[in-house]
Amino acid sequence: MNRLRWSSMNLSQKMLIVFLMLIAIPLSIQGYVTYTDFSRALEQKTIDYVERIVRQINTSLEQKLKEEMQSLSLLPLYNEDVLALLEKYALPEYAGIEPSTEEKNRMFRHIAGSTFYKPEIRGIQIVANNGYIFTNMDPYIVDAFIRYDEEPWYERVRQADGKWVTLPQHKPNYLHDNSPEQYVSIAKLIREPSSTRLLGMIKLDLRAELFRNITANYQAGELGYLVVVNDRHELYYEQNIERPYRMYEQVVRSLPARSIKTRMSMDGEPYLIIANHSEFLGLRVISMIPLNVLLGKSIALRNFTFVIALICLFCSGLLALFFSHRLSKPLKLMRNKMRLVEQGKFNLRVAVPALSDDEIGQLARGFNRMTDEIERLINEVYAIGLKEKEAELAALLSRINPHFIYNTLESINMMAVRHQAYDVSDMVSALGNLLRYSVDKQDRRVTLRDELESLQSYVKIQKIRYGDRLNVIFEVEEELLDVCIPKLLLQPLVENAIYHGLDEHGEGGTVWVTAARFERDILLIVSDDGKGLSGAEIETLKRSLLLPAVSPEGAKRGLALKNINDRMLLMFGKEYAIDIDGSEGQGASFTLTIPYDKGDMKKDEHFAGRG
Template sequence: MLTHLKLFFLNMSMQKKLSLIIIIFVIVPMLTTGLVSYQNYTRNLKEKAIELIMQSSNQMTSRLDDYIGEMKSITAIPIYSRELQQLLMKPGPYLERSDSIAFYLRFMNNMRKGNDAVYILDRDGNIFYNDKRFAVRANTEERFSQFQKIVASANGSAVVQGTETMLDTFGRPKEIFSVIREIRDSELGTYQSLGTVIVDSDIRVIGDAVDRLNDITHGSSYILDANGLNIYRNQNTSVELPPALINTVNRETGGWRDIQIANKSYIFLYTPLKNADWMFYSLIPTQSLFKEAAIIRNVTLMVILIVGLLSLVLAIFTANALTKPLRKLTRVMRTVESGTMEAKFPVKYRDEIGTLGTTFNQMITRIQELIQEVYIVNMKKVVAQLEALQAQINPHFIYNTLETIRMRAIINKDVDVADMTYTLGNLLRYGILRENEQVTVQQELDHLDNYIQLQNHRFRNKFKLQLDVPEPLLQAKVIKLLFQPIVENAIYHGLEHKLGDGLITIVGIQEEEGIRFTISDNGIGMSSEQEVELQQHLEHPSENVRKSDKGIGLRNVHQRIQIQYGKSYGLQVKSRLGEGTTVTVTMCNQPSWGE
């Protein structure tokens, strides 16, 4: 067994031997040590971090619970105030009782710093209130009638109302939450309803406490009521709380767990607020907790990489004498690769390198013989490709145009058909009968204008063409049918489905390297994934793509430009969903082969 392993090792190439030694005796031990240390450190760090976060979360929810409990206590003051109950039971004008009740309202409102306003609604519909910072509700009558129905079924208990947006005295929106309670007669023991007390508090009381916790955890936090309705969420929330996740938590004790959302790891933390029957949830990115561990991991990997590189350099220096002939052959190969076909490898010995060099020299000689044969065949092939691509556009466009004319004739039965037929004739004469493959920019724009006129017959003047091409550039030579397929693609895939008018803008620029045109539309655009897919489709089209596939016009123009001018030119597509698409066309000043 050992003999076979030894023979196997000795028969390996020098590169494989050196690589195996470095991996077994250097990289593997260091990597194993580093990974074990990193895992232990990460596990301990996670336990400590979660313990700290849970303590901070419990302290925050405890403060909020105490605050809501104090709001409930404020609503209980009218129940134990004999004088206030007598004022509410006493019939009489509003103003006679207002000053006396105002004293209690002022006292109740000043008990907590975060209170915005305190209201008392008696059983005759009179509203008494005390406010801070002009925080009086503008819709008191409508909202308080709803509150009366809520507290009537609460049997005298305080009811916590979730977040709502109210309008203050000046009509400005403001988010608040409230505690309401029915005031019942406790003096005479009848427990009849004497009115309703409402305590409003600014939602920032909750927001400030939650934001302080988020500064520590860098997470996304939420407070929801028993029905799952939103009470508060921090403004920089980067991930949505899955509704199905809420139903799996323990609403009595709280806790935490590891979860995955959109392929990202989070710590899901939940804590109850029992005074309000609310739940506090927080999604904390695991990555944010382990930044320090990531630094240790990176340092470990860097040390391993440096040691590995040093070992590799030492191995290369040792094997230099053995690999010198191979490196000489490599240099000759690179010379040939750069285009110097006359380069030859000097064969001195009959060993393996000599045999390889002799074979290489024979191969170069044969390649030189084949180049002349292949050159003529390729030139004929390029011409055939151009003719095939040129013919590919016309049937596609003729079909759409004839369908437009047919539908227009059936629906309108008017003389517009004559104009459309005349315009179609101009397009056909340009695309089919013109023999020259090179035309001026002006001729291309005239052809495009005919196409837009024809499409406006179909779409009731929906499209507008805006040109910004310098005068000297109008006489520049370009390939035929350059703009029309791109504009056609913009209409059928971007502007046709857009509400309102469509604008197509063409801008031409003469640059040192060549000519650049941008064709922009204000259509429906496309997503970033669709944009990448389309650009890849232009660069690497499938050989079995049907002619009716989306992007046939763009792909046709892109291929013809690259055949005519070279692979460094062509189309570049940029798009934003809902805003439009821009196609950039780049060409050199002179084609790579004659017209």
């Protein structure tokens, strides 16, 4: 009975019951959780939180220093003026020679631009190979030349051989300010990009503000005693100082050189120690928090949790009712749409919010893809039908031995020549060329040159028939002769222009065949000055191109145009359908648009003339 009752409920009712159970059961269990378990959970959450903070501090420090390294790397290597000065004072004859005032000012402007609005940077020093120091600081507090042997940090820079090196807190000997402040630095050798010849050194001195700005968003109690050291346990920064770093140094040295979280005792007091190691900088951010600070918040947090639990229990019914309705509403909508699809309406779509990526959103998108696929398959079946007709035509043509036809036409040609019937000879030769192009070549795509040569053979036959009543003009841009186009596009259009535009006109006329490039497309235009088309005839003709098939009573013009239009749609897409224009008594024009980048381009002689 219970199963029958559950199965008979609608989705909204089921979701309402599930929501109430999911809210009520955890709240009921929470009342039996002991204070010890709660404290342990709070402690673990605090550990995870502090671990994320320490990792974020290390990541922010790494990103900030990496940004400065990348910015400073571009200064000497991609600034031709800076590079020229360093190359000049790397020469032996400039040893111990101080640059000119103009050169100092030029270098100062380049360096000063790198420290604009960056108060954490104390100074940038670019040291030439002769020891002269270019700096953005006041010249009276910086030595003109550096003595490498007096700088204990220089050996690390030299051994790095062009890589960036981070230097712990120190007071550079080349500075003469009275401030007791120590600076953290990054430095590297400068080498010429092409020859790797040593040109000097670049050094960036950073104030403690760099670290203070990164840790400013975190309270002192959250991080305890915070220290940043390198793999040699040398100090870079310390925060929340109760005792100096040397009091903690022994503990720091005992930690492994990796990211860890552990408990240790210092002076009889338990500490939680969390360390995060940066592979890129070789620095470790270490937080040491007294456990009694963590446990002091547990009682207040426990009471707050109980209050929140009562509020959640009171609101659970309303929330469950609201969400069950919101979640079931789109499913009901899709159910109704599915019923319509069952009735054969495949052009339906379900609206999906732009940011909805849950299961319901995925289901709605799947429904839309299903209806699109059904509609595509219907169109594909139609396209397959066209291809089957082409295959039947190709099979029919293959039953005729082309060589027999060619030999027979050649015999007729020789007989016409013997009887001096040269018009007949020309017509037979043109017909032979036209048959060879139509039957022998199996390619679906041919060059525009081949298409025009075949069209000339067809025009030659029609000229013999119509005489001076027919005039055909070719206007083709030279660069388009070797562009590939679909085979047998132009001949049916010219045939329609002659039979329906000029023949019915009675007085003959002119047909223009034009090939021109327009931006990224090729325009193939066949136009005539025959009887033309009225607006109603053009609309009827365009509508016939969209029907599945032309009726047997339809005009030959409609059948030829539909065949060409279907091929264009299959090969290039809907935007490349045939375009029809004209007016009654003024002729008609048929335009085919082909993407220019679909074929290979080769230069050749200009193809233009009259048939």
